[in-house]
Amino acid sequence: MSTPRTLLDKLWDAHAVTAESERAPALLYIDLHLLHEVTSPQAFSELESRGLTMRRPDRHKATLDHSTPTLPAKDGALPYITAQARSQVERLRENCARHGVELFDWASGKRGIVHVVGPELGLTQPGMTIVCGDSHTATHGAFGALAFGIGSSEVGHVMATQCILQRKPKTMAITVDGRLPAGTSAKDLILHIIGRIGMNGGTGHVLEYRGSAISALTMEERMTVCNMSIEAGARAGLIAVDEVTIAWLQGRERVPQGQAFIAAAESWRQWRSDEGAHFDREVHIDASQVTPTLSWGTNPGQVVPVDGRLPAANAETQRALHYMGFEAGHPLAGHPVDVVFVGSCTNGRLSDLREMAEVLRGRRVHPRVRMLVVPGSDAVKREAEAEGIDRIVRDAGGEWREPGCSMCIAMNGDQVGPGQVAVSTSNRNFEGRQGKGARTLLASPASAAAAAIAGCVADPRAFLQEACA
Amino acid sequence: MNPVRTIESATICLPTANIDTDQIIPARFLTTTERSGLGRHAFHDWRYDEDGTPNPEFVLNQPASRGAQILVSGPNFACGSSREHAPWALLDAGIRAVISSEIADIFRNNALKNGLLPIVLPQSVVDTLLAQQGIRLQIDVAKRRVYWPSGDHLEFALEPFAQTCLLEGVDELGYLLKHAAAIQRYEELAHVA
C-alpha cells in the first residue's frame, strides 16, 4: 500500500509540472486565476512590455470589486472616489478586452467580490489550484482546492506561463469536534481558532480544517472559515470534499451539467486526506467552547468572547488598547459603537445576510449608529432582495448598497471616520484598515446586527432568544 | 531585476510588532496602476499628521534616517495582504533590506521578486539592533551574512533559488518561460483542455 497522503499532498502532486529540488522550487500549474482591478494592471504592463501574450486566457476570470462605488447616483452614474480609481477600473476593462479575458462587468449581473463570485458561478471546483492577487483567496479552499494569494509579479507569471514557482508549504490539521452552540456561527469559530493559534500561528503552513464540527458546516460557513486562514498567517486553508460540497456545486453555471456532472462529482470525491496521513502540526478545537467572539485589538489574534473582559495592559496589548481607546480589564459588551458594516468576502453571502436579518427584523438601528450592508455579489443582492432582506435593513434605518469590497478595505470611499468604532463582519482589524484612525471590531453578522440595534457591543444571543420567544 | 550582492547602510528601527501591510502602504493608495512612486506613501499614517505635515517623531522623518537602506523591525513584519505595493513602496522609499525575527510568507516572496532582501534573525539579535538605531551594517548576499561594524557577523537563511536570483539578477518570469515545453507536456497529460 502506498503511504497515506494529505489533501495538500494530492493537490500538490497533481499540479507539479516540475518537482522541487534543493536548488529550485517546483513549477506549480494553476487551473484558475481570478483578477480584479487593484493588483492586475502592473502585471498586464509587464506582459506587454516584454511582448508576451497570455498562455491560457480562458483560465483567467476578472471582476470589479475593490475600488468600485456601492452607491450609484440617481441617474445611474458611478461616483468613483477619485479619477484614479475610475481609470484603474477602465484599465482592467481594456486589458481584459485586449487579452481575451472574461470580465464580470457592471452590466453582467455576475459582478461581485472576487471570492464570492468564483464559487457562486461554479468556477471554483474541487481539485483545482486557484490564485488571485489577494490574500483572501484562501476562501476557495473550502472546496478542496489549493487556493492562495499571490503578488502582482506572480500574477504576471500566471498570465504568461500558467505556472508559478513555489515551495511546498507544511501542513497543519485543525480538528474541530463537537457542536457549535446556538447563537454562534462560523465567524465566531474562526475568530476563536485564530485567538488560539495566534495571528502568525499558521505561518508557512496550509491549514486543513477537519472534524465533525467542520463536516456539519454549510459551504458558506466553510468559506468563512477558510477565508480567514491568512489571518493566522497561513498560506491557505483546506476542507475535504464531501457530499455537502457536491450538492452545493450541482447546477451552478460553470460546472458540468447532467451526466458530465455525475462523472465530475465522482472524481471530486478523491480530494480528501487519506486515513492516517501525517500532518506537520495538529491542533484540536472543541466547538462547544465557542461563544460569540469579537476582536478587540489591532490584529485578528486579539479576540475576546462577547461577554468577556478586555485583557490586562502589557507589552503586547498596550499599543492596541491605546489605539482602540479601550480600558484594560473592562468588559467589552456595552462599549459604544458608531458604525456597523455587514459584507465582505468573509460574511457577504446570502446566509450571512439572513443571519443578520434574523436579528434585525422588526427592530431599529440605534440613532448613534450608521449601518451599512453590502451584498457580496449581484447574485447575492438579487436573492436577498427576493427575500425582502433589503427592506428589513432599510426599515431598520440601515443602508443597502451595491456589491463590492466597500468598508472591508475602504478604498472606494466607504469608510469609518477617525476614532470611530466599527463592528464589522470583514476580516482585518489592522490600524486604519477601514479608514485612517478607524477602530475595527471583527464580528459575526449576528453580533454586528446586535451592535447596530443596541448602539454598543452586545450579545446577539439575547436578540435571537427574543426572536424565538 | 538588477543583481543584489551587497548592501551597506545605517539602520532605521521600527520596534513595533506585527507591522502589517496596511501600515506599510494604506489601501487608499492602491488605486495606482503603476509600480513606481509609492515611496512617498510608505507608512503614511504614521509618517504624516492629519493635515499632511510630516510627524517629526516618526523615525523615517528624522535626519539620521536619510539615505538609510536597512529597516529593522519588531516581530512578524508585513503580515496581512498579498499587495506587492508593500515591497514596491519600501524600495521606492530607499529600503533594500528588512531585518526582523519573523517576516510574513507572502511579503517575503513578493520582496524577493523585487530585489528587497528579507532577513530573519533571532529575536535577541533583533532586540540588540533595535537598541542601536543607525548602526552601520554590511550585508553579503553570496555569503548570507550580516556584518557588524566590529567585523563580527551572523549568518541568515536564504532559499537557494532566491539567492541565485538576487546574485545574478535572474528574472523569474524568464526562468518560467524556459519551461514552456514541460508546461505543454503537463497540459497534454493532465488533460487541461
Ligand code: SF4
Ligand atoms: S472583501 Fe475585503 S478581504 Fe475580501 S477581497 Fe475585498 S478587500 Fe479583500
